[in-house]
Amino acid sequence: MSLTRVVMRLGRNPDAGFPDGDDHHGYVVIAPLDADGKLDVELWRANKEACTVNRFSPDATEAADGWLSHRATRWFFRYDEEEEGPDEPVYRLGDHSMRIGDYLTIHEADGDDLTYKITEATSL
DSSP states (O other): OEEEEEEEEEOOBGGGTBTTOEEEEEEEEEEEEOTTSBBOHHHHHHTGGGOEEEEEOSSGGGOEEEEEEEETTEEEEEESSGGGOSOEEBTTGGGSBOOTTOEEEEEOTTSOEEEEEEEEEEEO
């Protein structure tokens, strides 16, 4: 078990205006992953402050930094500044692996559910 730097880039989302995806929109997450590439709650508890989230976009007003957070049985991205937007739940994040080529759906602050593809996963 270790912390892993995971990069997710916007995948194909034709209904949201991204029929081919967009590598310039995404997230960099420092995630506590087990040997199967799934989130490990105990490793997260031991490393909460290191489990960060950075949302990136060519539009600087959308950039945000925060933390990977866990509450009850749900994982989400938590931001601390109002202009960064509300917390973003990640659909069944605890059930999915976070390996290169995997996809995740994030409920964006604007209400859209967008799919992201994991393009990098590097152990730290």
